[in-house]
Amino acid sequence: MRNLGRFSLIALLALPAWAGSLDDPLATAELQPLKPSPRLLARVGEAPCATTLPDTPLTAVDAVDLMLCNHPQTREVWAAARAQAAQVGVARAGWLPTLSGSAGTTRFDYQNSAYTRDSAAITLSWLLYDFGQRSASVESAQQLLGAAAATQDVTVQTLFLNALQAYYAAQATRAAVASALQAERSAQESFQAAAARYQVGVATPADRLQAQTALSQATLNRIKAEGEARNALGTLANALGFAAQQRIVLADLPAVPATAAFQKEVDGLIAEAQARRPDLRAAEAQLKAAEASVELARAQGRPTISLGAGPTWQESAGVTQQGGSIGLTLNVPIFSGFETTYRVRSAAAQAEVRAAQRDRLRSQVALDVWKAYQSLTTATQSLQTTADLVASAEQSERVALGRYKAGVGTILDVLSAQAALASARLQRIQAQLDWNVYRATLAQSVGALDYTLLQAAAEGRP
Structure with missing residues (x-):
C-alpha cells in the first residue's frame, strides 16, 4: 500500500486554500453577536467584565455591569447565538465539495492457496445544482442567527431593567430608613x-402617654424599615451574583430633574419601538426563516446534479491495478410517498404561525409603550406634587410643635402633623422610585435601554 502516500498528497492538494484556518474556515465567528457585557452602545467596546464589587460606592452603572457579567442567562444566550452561527457554517458547507478516502485489505484462502487483496480510493463529491435547496438552507440559518442575536438583545435589556429595579428598590429602602x-x-x-409640660403641670398625663405611644410606634417603624433595607440589599447582592450577606454600600442617587418629562409623543415612541424592539426583530427573523423553510421543503423534492471523481488503487496476488473515475449523476425523485407534499404543507403552516406571532407581538409592543408612557407621565406629575406635599407637611409639623410648646396647641395636633409628614416623605420616596423605574421601563419597551439612560440621569437630564 505504498501508493497511499501518493493519494494522501493528492487529497491535501485538493483542499481549498481557505482551509488554512481550520478552526473556523467559513468565518462564522464574524457573524455572531458580541458578548453581551459590557457591550451596549454607550459603553467602551470590550471592557473587562466586572466580577467583583467596586471599591467605591455602588452606582446604577456598576449594578448593571455586574448583572450582565455574572448572570447565567447572558452566558446562555451568547452560547445559543454562537451555536446558531455555527449552523450557518453547516449550511454554507453544502456549497463545497466533499473529499473522502477509503482503504481495505482482504485475505483469501482457496484450495490450499492464499493471497491478499489491498485496495484504496479517494472520492471527490460535489453537488453542482439542487434547484435552490442549499440557498434556502443558508437563508434559513442566517435568519435564525439574526433571531438568536435579537433574542440576546432582549435578554440583555431584560437583565438591565432587572438590575435597575433591584438597585432602585434598595435605594428606596435606604431612603425609607432615613425618613x-x-x-x-x-x-x-x-x-x-x-414630658416637660407634664412636669410643670400644664399638660395632662394623656398628652405624655400619647406622645410616648407615638415615639414607640416611630421606633418600631424605623426597626422595620432597617430590616426591609437589609433584605433589599441582600436581594440586590443575589441579583448581582454575590452571596446575600455580601456588604454593599450604595452611592447617592443623582437628583431627579425638576422638569422630568419624556419629550417624545407616544405615537412616535410606538413607531420607534416597532423599529427597534429586539423581540420584534427576532419574530421577524423567525418568520423569514420559516418562509425559507417552505422553499427548502419544495427544493428537497426536485432533481439534483452531482459530480463524482477520484483515483482508485488495488493490489491482488501481486498484481497492481490503478484507475480512476469521473462522472455526473442526475438524481430525479419520482415518487416519495407524498412526503414532499406534506413537508411543504407543514412548513407553510409553520410560517403562518410565525406570522401570527409577529403580529401579536407588534400589538403587544404598542400596549407596552402606552402603559410605560402613562406610568412615567403619572410618576413625573407625582414628583412635583409629592415635593409640594413634603414641604407643606414639614411646615405644618413645625407650626403644630411650636404651638404646642407655646401652650396654644394640643398634642393631637402635633402627632397628626408628624404622621402626615412621615406619610408625605414615604410618598415622595415612592414617587422617586416609580420615576426611576418607569423611566427605565419606557426605554426598555421602546428597545432603547442602554447606558445613555444612566448617563443622562447622572447629568441631571430627563
Whole structure:
C-alpha cells in the first residue's frame, strides 16, 4: 500500500486554500453577536467584565455591569447565538465539495492457496445544482442567527431593567430608613415637650402617654424599615451574583430633574419601538426563516446534479491495478410517498404561525409603550406634587410643635402633623422610585435601554 502516500498528497492538494484556518474556515465567528457585557452602545467596546464589587460606592452603572457579567442567562444566550452561527457554517458547507478516502485489505484462502487483496480510493463529491435547496438552507440559518442575536438583545435589556429595579428598590429602602429616623427624632422631640409640660403641670398625663405611644410606634417603624433595607440589599447582592450577606454600600442617587418629562409623543415612541424592539426583530427573523423553510421543503423534492471523481488503487496476488473515475449523476425523485407534499404543507403552516406571532407581538409592543408612557407621565406629575406635599407637611409639623410648646396647641395636633409628614416623605420616596423605574421601563419597551439612560440621569437630564 505504498501508493497511499501518493493519494494522501493528492487529497491535501485538493483542499481549498481557505482551509488554512481550520478552526473556523467559513468565518462564522464574524457573524455572531458580541458578548453581551459590557457591550451596549454607550459603553467602551470590550471592557473587562466586572466580577467583583467596586471599591467605591455602588452606582446604577456598576449594578448593571455586574448583572450582565455574572448572570447565567447572558452566558446562555451568547452560547445559543454562537451555536446558531455555527449552523450557518453547516449550511454554507453544502456549497463545497466533499473529499473522502477509503482503504481495505482482504485475505483469501482457496484450495490450499492464499493471497491478499489491498485496495484504496479517494472520492471527490460535489453537488453542482439542487434547484435552490442549499440557498434556502443558508437563508434559513442566517435568519435564525439574526433571531438568536435579537433574542440576546432582549435578554440583555431584560437583565438591565432587572438590575435597575433591584438597585432602585434598595435605594428606596435606604431612603425609607432615613425618613423613619427623621420621624423617630420628631416623635422624640414631641415626647420631650409633652414630658416637660407634664412636669410643670400644664399638660395632662394623656398628652405624655400619647406622645410616648407615638415615639414607640416611630421606633418600631424605623426597626422595620432597617430590616426591609437589609433584605433589599441582600436581594440586590443575589441579583448581582454575590452571596446575600455580601456588604454593599450604595452611592447617592443623582437628583431627579425638576422638569422630568419624556419629550417624545407616544405615537412616535410606538413607531420607534416597532423599529427597534429586539423581540420584534427576532419574530421577524423567525418568520423569514420559516418562509425559507417552505422553499427548502419544495427544493428537497426536485432533481439534483452531482459530480463524482477520484483515483482508485488495488493490489491482488501481486498484481497492481490503478484507475480512476469521473462522472455526473442526475438524481430525479419520482415518487416519495407524498412526503414532499406534506413537508411543504407543514412548513407553510409553520410560517403562518410565525406570522401570527409577529403580529401579536407588534400589538403587544404598542400596549407596552402606552402603559410605560402613562406610568412615567403619572410618576413625573407625582414628583412635583409629592415635593409640594413634603414641604407643606414639614411646615405644618413645625407650626403644630411650636404651638404646642407655646401652650396654644394640643398634642393631637402635633402627632397628626408628624404622621402626615412621615406619610408625605414615604410618598415622595415612592414617587422617586416609580420615576426611576418607569423611566427605565419606557426605554426598555421602546428597545432603547442602554447606558445613555444612566448617563443622562447622572447629568441631571430627563
